[in-house]
Amino acid sequence: SYELTQPPSVSVSPGQTANITCSGDKLGDKYASWYQQRPGQSPVLVIYQDNTRPSGIPERFSGSNSGNTATLTISGTQPMDEADYYCQAWDSNTGVFGTGTTVTVL
Amino acid sequence: QVQLQESGPGLVEPSQTLSLTCSVSGGSISGGNYYWTWIRQHPGKGLEWIGYIYYSVTTAYNPSLRSRVIISADTSKNQFSLKLSSVSAADTAVYYCASRKAFRDSTHFDLWGRGTLVTVSS
Numbered sequence: 152s153y154e155l156t157q158p159p160s161v162s163v164s165p166g167q168t169a170n171i172t173c174s175g176d177k178l179g180d181k182y183a184s185w186y187q188q189r190p191g192q193s194p195v196l197v198i199y200q201d202n203t204r205p206s207g208i209p210e211r212f213s214g215s216n217s218g219n220t221a222t223l224t225i226s227g228t229q230p231m232d233e234a235d236y237y238c239q240a241w242d243s244n245t246g247v248f249g250t251g252t253t254v255t256v257l
Numbered sequence: 258q259v260q261l262q263e264s265g266p267g268l269v270e271p272s273q274t275l276s277l278t279c280s281v282s283g284g285s286i287s288g289g290n291y292y293w294t295w296i297r298q299h300p301g302k303g304l305e306w307i308g309y310i311y312y313s314v315t316t317a318y319n320p321s322l323r324s325r326v327i328i329s330a331d332t333s334k335n336q337f338s339l340k341l342s343s344v345s346a347a348d349t350a351v352y353y354c355a356s357r358k359a360f361r362d363s364t365h366f367d368l369w370g371r372g373t374l375v376t377v378s379s
Contacts, residue, residue, distance in 0.1 A: 152321070
């Protein structure tokens, strides 16, 4: 089965840039989406189609996808960005989520 | 604006069938505009896609759960449902319903319910 692998955790200082990677076989040939999940809340879509922000998502969130790796970048990270982040893609008509990354803003 | 709300028993006995319903407001589930989806999250763990129903009849399931899952739709109530049979403690999770727009290149879940915790225990 298809797998998407993320680092378990990423730490970033306020105002700095956080990069969260998502690795999967030929992921660049698929569309990657990213979700933010704060404790006790439902996931929220922050990036779709590799690099498109839904309405209402701050410009500091951006994405890229090439080769075997998709990346979510949070520029000028704020304390409110502390959350779990999941990538997601499709393989053979099956939805697949990444293993998840906890972003800590120190 | 479309909104989703899960409902169902919070406790299910082992070997029984878990049944959940997602009520959809602000949109019709029979319109063919969305893939109506179930996703779950084990306590403290990541997200797992369970499957979807489209146009009230077309379904797709996670291969790891396919033998135990049925997703169906009740257009008269504007609801879609999840049935997971022969449950065990490993099925204890928060279950979310979500939607994905049904147009080309739409691969993301843009709407989610609040989720409902289902515990499998005797």
